Each structure stands twice: as structure tokens, then as C-alpha cells.
Amino acid sequence: MSETDHLIEDHKDTEEIKIPVNDKRRFNDLGERVAEDPKPVNAEPVRSQKEVELETKLKAEVERREAAEAKLVGVQAKFDEAKSGLEKETAEMRARLMKTLEDRASQSKFNFLVTLLPVLDNLNLAVAASEADPSLDNLREGVRGTARSFEHALASVGVEPVLSTGTLFDPELHEAVDMVAVDADMDGKVVKEYSRGYRFGDRLLRPARVQVGKALSQSAVE
Structure with missing residues (x-):
């Protein structure tokens, strides 16, 4: 084999060796380059099952505590009302x-x-x-x-006497024992007091026993 043949064989071997290229760029169907999706800045980390369970239990405990506090407030209000x-x-x-x-x-x-x-x-x-x-x-x-x-x-x-003589007869304060003929100006008035009446505060201990005047009519006088 001549030197020329060797060169041709070496060239064939070179063409058959393909170098792998890892091109991370993305292209659309038209061959245009597409920008890569940016990584989310505030992406939430993936939580484990245990973390989820703990969070659920904590939430349930908080709700239970709030319910207990609300019940306690209600009981205290009822207690204060009853007191x-x-x-x-x-x-x-x-x-x-x-x-x-x-x-x-x-x-x-x-x-x-x-x-x-x-x-x-x-x-x-x-x-x-x-x-x-x-x-x-x-x-x-x-x-x-x-x-x-x-x-x-x-x-x-606190005992006070009841005024009688010369006052108008008052059945609430006086007890009429008898009546006597009098002038018109003494008609219906107490002429004489047989026994004094007394009151204690706003209560009557006893009425006064009195004589009441009765004016005669003009025809009776004539």
C-alpha cells in the first residue's frame, strides 16, 4: 500500500470518529434559539411527609386551644353573671x-x-x-x-298629739262621741275634746274622741 493509500485510510478513520457535543441551548421547530426558563427565585421547598403531618397536628392543636379559650371565656361570663x-x-x-x-x-x-x-x-x-x-x-x-x-x-x-278643738271634723283623725248645736261658723267643727288623739310617725295611735258642732237650720231656729 502506497503512502497515498495510507493517507486516505487515516482520513476515513477521522471522519468516522464523532465527538459528542452537549449543547444545552434550546431551539424551536424553526431552528430559532429559545431562552431558557429562569429558575424561580421564591420557589417553595418540597416538604417531607413528616413535616406535613407535624404542621397538621400543630394547626389542630392551635384550633383546639383557641376553642378551649373561647369556652373558658363563655364559662367566665356565665360565672360573672351568676355571681x-x-x-x-x-x-x-x-x-x-x-x-x-x-x-x-x-x-x-x-x-x-x-x-x-x-x-x-x-x-x-x-x-x-x-x-x-x-x-x-x-x-x-x-x-x-x-x-x-x-x-x-x-x-x-316621735309621738305627736292630734289637733282637734276648733278644727274641721276628720273621720281619719277623730271619733265623734256626740254632737251639739252651734252657730254656722262652727258647723262641722270639733267643739270639745274628750280624750286626745295621738299619732306615731305617719300612723295613728288612736283617734281623738270629740264632740262635733252641728249648726241648726234657719227654720229650726224660728
């Missing part, structure tokens, strides 16, 4: 109890004062009876002083 209602009821019960005790005490005092009035009546009657006997002047003054002290003691606890 407020109980305090109000207790205050009202205490007020009713105090009023009941005060009413009982007032009624007891009222009843006691009623029993004392006849004693005062007797003292006043003794004074009136002694007016006709000068020898009883000293005794009369002593009894009169006792009666006045008695009246002052009653006044100190």
Missing part, C-alpha cells in the same frame, strides 16, 4: 330582712305606746278632777308635772 345575680338577690334579701325587722320593731314600739296612753289619760283626768278642790292644789300641780313629763317622753320618741 352578679346572687349578689343582687342577697342584697335584696338583706334589705327585705332589715325592713321586716324594722317593721316588727316599729310595731312593737307602736303597741307599747298604745298601752301608755291610758296612763296619760288618767293623769290628765286627775288634774281636771282636782280643779274644784283648792286643798288639792299641791297634789294637782304634782300630777300635772308628771303628765307633762310623760308627754315630753312620748314626744321624744
